Amino acid sequence: MPILNAIDGFEWIDPDDVPRPIVAFGAQMSDADGFELEPHRHRKGQMLLVQRGALSCEVEGGLWIVPPRSAIWIPGGALHAIRASGALEGYDAFVDSDAAARLPRACCAVAVTPLLRELLARAAHLPYFYEDEGANARLVAVLLDELAIAPVEDLHLPMPSDPRLRKVVDQMMASPADRGSLKIWAHRAGMGERTLERLIHRQTGMSFGRWRQQLGVVLAVKWLAGGASIQQVAGELGYESVPSFVTMFRKALGTSPGRYMAERHSG
Known part of the structure; x- marks a missing residue:
């Protein structure tokens, strides 16, 4: 998906290769109908937040629907496929396994508070290799706290x-x-x-x-x-x-x- 915080000289780097607790991006597609990512997996966990449009994610035995103001948490290593519909806007965050210790061990959909949404928006504008101390590190720590307490939603369909x-x-x-x-x-x-x-x-x-x-x-x-x-x-x-x-x-x-x-x- 296109990156909202792209700047001159921006180059894609695999988030698994970035030694930071969280690597976040903004994403926007004017017409996401038909957009699909085939089954794949990441070493890091992934949080997909939807602001507009919807995602459907099939993750190892289950189908999750992610409407606006919701997010899906996909643990690191889980095989998953993603489909989008409507005009899509949202944020995508990859969380290192050490930082994800307090996050759910299974895939789940979660409700998004205004604070969590704003924290992800701020994180999406950080450079890849942001300082691991100081204000940015504190921002990431609060973001992890909010992810850990996000309420789980029942938008899951078990798949046989x-x-x-x-x-x-x-x-x-x-x-x-x-x-x-x-x-x-x-x-x-x-x-x-x-x-x-x-x-x-x-x-x-x-x-x-x-x-x-x-x-x-x-x-x-x-x-x-x-x-x-x-x-x-x-x-x-x-x-x-x-x-x-x-x-x-x-x-x-x-x-x-x-x-x-x-x-x-x-x-």
Whole structure:
């Protein structure tokens, strides 16, 4: 992604090669639809903060959606792929393993406070090899403190590894408006209902119905963040009425989709 703090003579350096606790960048794309990074990994942990647009990140057994005013933490060494949608703005920070000792050991989505956002913005304007003592070092220390206490958000969809179940999941994600029952999906997969139910619970920790509802939640957040209307999202997810979709969304995230996105774009 283009670097916001690029200056004359700026050259890309692999963050893994920079001996500093945090290496941060600003990123901006006017149209990120279709932008994708294939599966890869870094030695350092990675924090991706979204201000506008949305990211979907698949990280070793899970899919995370990152809407505006949220971030995703990817531990060092984790294999991950990233897709973007909408006009994208945000910040990208790489955290050295020694500095990440108090950060989560597993991938997670986190809410972003105004202070954390401003600290990342300041860090994104530091030179690669900023002074490891003094004001810049104190800035980085406070940033690490804020990252460590950022509240975790439930924007995660467990992804199965079993090939039979992954085929079903891929079909459901490709056609989220298909409201077929467990019996119908089991028939399509060539297995019994109980077998499918047991398999998806073993692989994801969720029932079939709970997993499908969570799929609807993460897709809804992604599409809404990309600019789709509530009516469009309800239709894409196969709901017969907007109120039915709003009820599901409110139960899952504690607020209506309209209010959820308004809060994400405020300030």
